[in-house]
Amino acid sequence: MRASRLLSVLLTLQTRGHVTAQELADELEVSVRTVYRDIESLSAAGIPVYAERGPAGGYRLLDGFRTKINGLTADEADSLMLAGLPGPAAELGLGAVVASAQLKLMAGLAPELRERATRTGERFHLDTVGWYAEAEKSPYLAEAANAVWHGRRIRISYRRWGGAVAPRVLDPYGLVLKAGVWYLVARPAEGEEGGRSRKDRTYRVGRILELTTLGEEFERDPGFSLADYWTVWSEDFERNLYQVPAVVRLSPRARAAVAGLFGPQRERVVAETESAPDAEGWVKAVLPLETMRFGALELLRFGSDVEVLAPPELRADVEATARAVMAVYAPGGPGSPEPSGD
Template sequence: MNMRASRLLSVLLTLQTRGRVTAQELADELEVSVRTVYRDIESLGAAGIPVYAERGPAGGYRLLDGFRTRLNGLTADEADSLLFAGLPGPAAELGLGAVVASAQLKLMAGLAPELRERAERTAERFHLDTVGWYREADRSPHLAEVANAVWRRHRIRVRYRRWGGAASERVLEPYGLVLKAGAWYLVAKPVDGDAHRTYRVGRIDELEPVEEEFEREAEFSLPEYWAAWAERFEDELYRVPAVVRLSPRARLAVAALFGPYRERAVAETASAPDADGWVRAVLPLESLRYGAHELLQLGAEAEILGPPELRRAVAAQARAVAAMYEDDEGAEADGADAADAADATDEAAESRA
């Protein structure tokens, strides 16, 4: 289908789906001039489509009441893109924004009026934002090229920057892409390896397509691989078990400060509360050094019982912070001020949860 024929079909389906539409609205949606829209409307009329203009401030173009076209078949690209129908941002990142919009338009045009109204109402009232709070989406300049290689089953040669900053070149067989909290991950198999691995697309510094198709393993399941890999990743990431005593305030803050994985770990290991409501639990940490910084967020609402080196690290950092402020005027806050500060911390934690 050439570009003009595709545009004429889009004009027709837009009129069928939305009823009255102005020339300027059509021009904005199709990214053409108003003059081009006028020519397209004339072409539709010449082809026997009963389209007419309503004059006045509330005017626009309409189809004759009762007219419906069945020219709403999806192209192969549009059918492939339907997975991203509710994800306009990720679809655009993959270079599928216009294709998804075209597919949605054809689907809407094919619906009965009452079902179309329900679909439009759903789109108006529900929105999916895939990026987590307090962070931005990854910048992945090679994402469209990676996606193209996934579709075509073509190998790619990449220069990949690891977590520590060192970069290496490798040839990959790309099996699939996963969007997780605003970051794209590539699941691929190195040509010199026998196992699938996960690569963060934002860390691909250079990419060169290899015009060589690979045979995709028929039994491979992207959802199953990702679920197993994600669970293994968290298990391997949090390798240091810290034994802690947590106050009721700290228990509330764990979910907001440490995430659901470690919240579950605390819930599964928590002892019965003592007379003051404190519990003993195991909180997994990534490392002693980083864990000390994390636990300081809980202040006096948490006590570290082990390992001893973690307890010493937190004590040393707490002494350094106290020394920094010990000469300030009014450094000793009264009990009411301390309680107010604790309440403010609770409110902030609850707002993040």
């Protein structure tokens, strides 16, 4: 356990450069006193680690020192071939770089770990695109990624959901790949939207019609976390997307299909609001829908396994649509076959 911790300290110093004793203690879940002892052990072993005094002090390795130990365990070696995500890497313009990095990492592994990593690559494949869909074409993805990496401000022409095209000057903070679609998380540049009351926003990269990288760099907010932002934003997006709370009765078959057809967020709402089953197994629950019209079409997929109770406008829309369908298929309807004669 201690040898593993010493290796973690060494690799952390090598990766991050300057680290305080408290930061090391927090990451390793040990006391600061234990960190002091570990640093002394590394120094005694000939590792050139030294302390910087003062309020901004900490530990760092002597400039130019690099260890050749990669520290990979068997499980980490198993995951090596899954980490590259060659499809998304290629979209970012990094396909060849990722392949080269994997080759170098593989070359540094012990023979038995190299064999395990190779076997993983032969037996597992990651496909980030949802079913019945293909990766969205994003011609400016590589340029956006380059601006994110180098902290360069960009100017874009962006096609909004309604079709209108709007110019934007942005400080690009990060890129997120979600179900085969790339999203740019960015902050409007100073003076673009209300001075300092700027708010981080999400832009679908495939809707960027033009992108120009400007010569100026921007100062990145040190407190920004891309992962935290995306978690909050995506939850809010799903919650705000479904604004019509429909009260419905669901047959046992329809209730079992809610999660698969409507997703986990709406499944949770149904589970929290459903009543006890009646004698025939039907339950009453709230099912959030995006709009009245689209919601009616969604519910009609269930046929007679769903009954809309409220709002009355939605019930009327479902009823009217069902009657229109019946009229099409009724004898003598528009598409009815001609009666055959003798």
